[in-house]
Amino acid sequence: MAKTKNDNNGWQIVAYVAIAVIIVSLLVLGMRLTGYAIESTGIVRVNISSTAAINFTSNLINFGNGTVNPGKPSATLESNATAAVDGDWTWTAQHFILENVGNTNVALNLKTNQDATGFLGGTSPAYQYSVNDYNTETGSCGTPLVTLEGWNTVSTIGTDICTSFPFTDANDQIQIDVRLVIPSDASPGELSDTFTATGTAI
Amino acid sequence: MISKKVAVVLVIIAVILATISLAYTLVNHNQKISTEAPSSESSSGSGKVGVIVNPPIVEDKTQTP
Numbered sequence: 001m002a003k004t005k006n007d008n009n010g011w012q013i014v015a016y017v018a019i020a021v022i023i024v025s026l027l028v029l030g031m032r033l034t035g036y037a038i039e040s041t042g043i044v045r046v047n048i049s050s051t052a053a054i055n056f057t058s059n060l061i062n063f064g065n066g067t068v069n070p071g072k073p074s075a076t077l078e079s080n081a082t083a084a085v086d087g088d089w090t091w092t093a094q095h096f097i098l099e100n101v102g103n104t105n106v107a108l109n110l111k112t113n114q115d116a117t118g119f120l121g122g123t124s125p126a127y128q129y130s131v132n133d134y135n136t137e138t139g140s141c142g143t144p145l146v147t148l149e150g151w152n153t154v155s156t157i158g159t160d161i162c163t164s165f166p167f168t169d170a171n172d173q174i175q176i177d178v179r180l181v182i183p184s185d186a187s188p189g190e191l192s193d194t195f196t197a198t199g200t201a202i
Numbered sequence: 203m204i205s206k207k208v209a210v211v212l213v214i215i216a217v218i219l220a221t222i223s224l225a226y227t228l229v230n231h232n233q234k235i236s237t238e239a240p241s242s243e244s245s246s247g248s249g250k251v252g253v254i255v256n257p258p259i260v261e262d263k264t265q266t267p
Contacts, residue, residue, distance in 0.1 A: 008203070015209035018216040025219035029226065056247045065254030077253065089253070096249040106245070120255075178251050188257045198246040 052201040053102035054165070061094050061178050068184040074124070080177045087182065096176040097134055098197055100167045106199030108141070108165045110176070111158035113194045120191065122183030127154050129195070131161055134173035141174050142166060151179050158198070165199060 061079045066089030068075040075087025083090045100106060112119075116127035128151040133140045142164035146152045152159070166172055176195070204212075 011206045011209040012204055015204040015212050018209065018212035021216035021220050022212065025216070025223040028223040029219070052243055053245045054247050056249045059247070059249035061249070061251045063251075063253040065256055067256040067259055070259050098247065098249075102245065176249075180251075180253060182253070182255060184258055186255050188255050190252070190254045192250055192252040194248050194250055196246055196248045198244060200244040 048103070050104045050201060051102045052104055052106050052199050053100070054106065054108075054197060054199040055099050055101045056096055056197070057099050057173075058095060058097035061096060062091065063089050063180070064091050065089070068182060068186070072184060074122075074181050074183045077180045077182065078177065079179070080130075096178075096195060098174050098176060100165050100172040100199065102199070102201075103167055104201045105142075105164045105166050107160060107202050108162040108174075109158045109198045109200070110155075110161050111196050111198075112154040112156055113196075115154060115156055116181075119193045120180065120182055120186045122186035124181070125183050125186060126179065126181035127193075128152055128179040129154055130177045130179065132175045132177070133171070134175040137171040137173050140165065140171045154195075164202060 063077050063079070063084075066075070066084060066087050069086045069088065072086040075089065076085040077087065077089055079091075079094050082093050098108075110129070110131075112127070114127075116125040119125070119127050130149060130151050131141055131144065131146055132149050141148060141162035144162055145160045162174070165174065178195075
């Protein structure tokens with residue numbers, strides 16, 4: 001008789017526990033299904049992709065046509081000037097303008113398709129470039145690896161010129177000028193070459 | 203007093219509801235929105251330099267008598 005009473009008590013406890021579990025489960029499911037909750041949080045997530053992008057906003061330097069003055073060994077043309085020294089070329093001052101149009105800082109490398117001899121020919125030609133902060137955008141070429149505002153010889157294999165070329169609008173543009181020393185015995189004709197800048201995200 | 207049969211039915215219902223509730227909670231908790239997008243690591247651009255070199259002017263050094 002005592003055993004039967006204990007069995008009954010056991011089943012009573014199991015039944016009450018089951019009822020409690022049912023109530024909790026229904027509450028959880030009810031809140032999930034109806035959206036009702038005492039406290040609720042929402043999370044907004046957005047991921048902005050990092051994009052390295054550079055662009056020559058001014059991509060042509062054209063010195064026009066001219067001749068080395070008679071009796072001179074060479075003529076010197078600098079794109080930020082307007083006339084040749086010891087030659088009769090004239091042009092409007094012009095530069096390459098390179099802008100970081102992406103949303104990440106990049107390391108900048110510059111190369112040309114040809115060196116001075118390949119481009120101009122003749123005896124002792126020179127083919128150089130100068131990197132400057134464009135306009136008032138100081139610091140555009142962060143930690144420069146070439147002489148800023150000085151003439152550097154071009155490279156066909158590429159030269160790292162800026163450790164960091166920022167994307168922030170206040171300093172995301174650099175100016176590149178070109179200097180040619182055309183010997184009197186340079187190859188006559190229409191000569192051209194291509195500068196290629198590569199920005200790699202840092 | 204709850205009978206043994208009723209208690210068994212209650213236990214079965216409790217197990218089923220608890221399982222559904224737990225599964226629903228876990229599924230919602232593990233939901234993730236994929237926001238990854240490919241990043242561009244490098245970019246390049248080019249500019250052109252042009253010049254026309256005319257043949258040198260030959261000085262006439264002959265003198266007329």
